[in-house]
Amino acid sequence: MKRVAIIGAGASGLVAAYFAAKNGNGVTVFEKNEKCGKKIYITGKGRCNLTHVCDEQEFLQNVVTNAKFLTSAIYSFPPESTMKFFEDGGLKLKTERGSRVFPVSDKASDVTKCLENYCKSAGVTFKFSERVLNLDVLQGTMRGITTQNGSYLFDAVIVCTGGMSYPSTGSTGDGYSFAISAGHSIIPLKQGLCGLEVKGEYCAEMQGLSLKNVRLDVFFREKPLKSFFGEMLFTHYGVSGPMILSASSIINRIDLDGVRLSIDLKPALTREQLDKRVLRDFNEFSNKSISNVLKELLPSAIISEVLKRSGISPEKQVNSITREERSRLLTTIKKFDIIVSALRGFDEAVITCGGVDVKQINPSTMESKLVKGLYFCGEVLDLDAFTGGFNLQIAFSTGYLAGNSV
Ligand SMILES: Cc1cc2nc3c(=O)[nH]c(=O)nc-3n(C[C@H](O)[C@H](O)[C@H](O)COP(=O)(O)OP(=O)(O)OC[C@H]3O[C@@H](n4cnc5c(N)ncnc54)[C@H](O)[C@@H]3O)c2cc1C
Known part of the structure; x- marks a missing residue:
């Protein structure tokens, strides 16, 4: 059993946490907000367009940046798997015009609830209102993290801190500083879908x-x-x-x-x-x-x-x-x-383009090629897609790979 820290209880973090815990690891999620999924709450005008009904090929055609890097993640956990995952978790889904998938309840909060229930059922521990400040890396290997409350030892850390658009939801770009401190390059950030x-x-x-x-x-x-x-x-x-x-x-x-x-x-x-x-x-x-x-x-x-x-x-x-x-x-x-x-501006942009350079990330595991035991998933990576449920699906698919790979 590994001790795994997840930084960020957003879309990618919750999926990564569940799969890491399901595989028998001891998982702790650190979230600086007082609850999970503040950004999920505002997606799809409060209704959450959580994925897009399409095959992997069509999906990748809607990815603007680094579609090739995403191939493994999307084939491992395609939109079909996302829909099954949520429906198995008790969330009824509907497909609307343009193949966009929403919860039948039209409530984005139900998507978060479903993810949180999955995590709790797998024994994930949550630490809310606890902001991670630093990664602790020793000789190219993850050792742990330091938060506002102190330092913790972990064998693996998954950075799921999102981008920097709509910063009021908690995505303030902290993951980029973590990546830089671990030796990663950041592709310049730009407002996307704005x-x-x-x-x-x-x-x-x-x-x-x-x-x-x-x-x-x-x-x-x-x-x-x-x-x-x-x-x-x-x-x-x-x-x-x-x-x-x-x-x-x-x-x-x-x-x-x-x-x-x-x-x-x-x-x-x-x-x-x-x-x-x-x-x-x-x-x-x-x-x-x-x-x-x-x-x-x-x-x-x-x-x-x-x-x-x-x-x-x-x-x-x-x-x-x-x-x-x-x-x-x-x-x-x-x-x-x-x-x-x-x-x-970023405060109005739906996503952040740019981010952690995917050349330094293993596309089959989301693990850093520079630091053993360090993973990145979701919007913090230099990945972005058009509107229609593609960006949340990117968060779910990369979260799935990272969670299963630790
Ligand atoms: C208005 C709006 C509408 C959208 N609608 C859709 C839609 O309908 N469909 C779609 O596919 N996409 C949509 N998106 C995009 C989608 O929400 C994001 O791409 C997705 O949420 C990214 O997931 P993530 O897990 O990478 O990051 P986030 O969901 O942003 O989660 C990151 C989490 O990390 C936490 N965090 C950050 N730093 C720290 C730290 N230092 N310590 C502890 N916690 C930390 C944050 O508080 C946050 O909870 C929308 C975005 C916006 C802004």
Whole structure:
């Protein structure tokens, strides 16, 4: 039996603790908060999108950083195993639009309760309100940890401290200092799955407008990077919503000056089909102003900006719109460009990109290649994925490997 310390009672820590204890080890979880899973509590708007129904291949396609490193973890504990694990633990699950999995109760706290019950049934000891301060490493081997209350001896330590987004939940980046003290390199940290600030005043004017079924193309120095289809939202600072959050994880490590987002407001129509549709509306309402007629085609809140960009006066009657003006209008609708100025801060970012360099971690065990008996799992590692339940699944799969490997 080994003495195992888990630092952090979040998603990865609770799974690691359970599997380490189930294998007969003496496991103690140190959590600086007064209870488990403060971050789980706010996931999926309080409902917790805990995984994504898909096979391993599709899963890895949704991982933005270090998908190859994750292969072993995801094949060892795929979404299917996660669902079975929770259902066996008494948590009923449902799959919603976009293959996203939630508890039937719609309560994220039930996910934490289920994990905590698993841990207790396996004999895990919890030490709440006890912050770990240091790792104690001797000659390349884990010896123990020091907390605010004193020092403890352990044969293995699993660092599950999360990233540094939403720091009020307890994820304040402590794991990065632990890693550095053990000789590990940290890939620079960046906000991921966050809103984007935008140049110009128009977003604030359209604040609250949600666009559905639109296409977003992301360019860097005019080279296409990735396309998304779905929803986005205009806010007081710029843009947000599912597609934008995903785009942020693509552009957060490159020079934002070279980034251009282009929205196709009518992706279901080719330019020719859109032209026909516009002409039909123009013929039907020939004496009305363009801003009124466009209400047939676009949400009201975006019309003034579309006309401004097309160089057409909002009062102009449609029967006097020239062919060139119509052409500019079509271009604006198909390519509504957004120039990004900044990422929103860590306090609003859903995840932290960057972290412990996975080159120094064994992908089959999550053990450090530098210090024997030291493991890392979850968001503290340089791993991140799109929205849809992928990030919690990464925490569960890496926690499973670490817990089973000690
Ligand atoms: C608003 C929001 C919504 C999200 N929604 C989803 C979603 O629906 N689906 C999804 O897949 N992902 C979602 N995520 C991402 C997901 O929550 C994280 O990726 C996941 O929780 C990471 O798990 P973790 O175990 O690595 O870290 P965390 O869950 O952050 O846990 C880390 C724990 O370590 C503790 N800790 C830190 N330092 C110390 C220390 N020194 N001593 C003791 N304890 C310490 C912290 O208090 C914390 O409890 C969301 C994130 C946010 C912010």
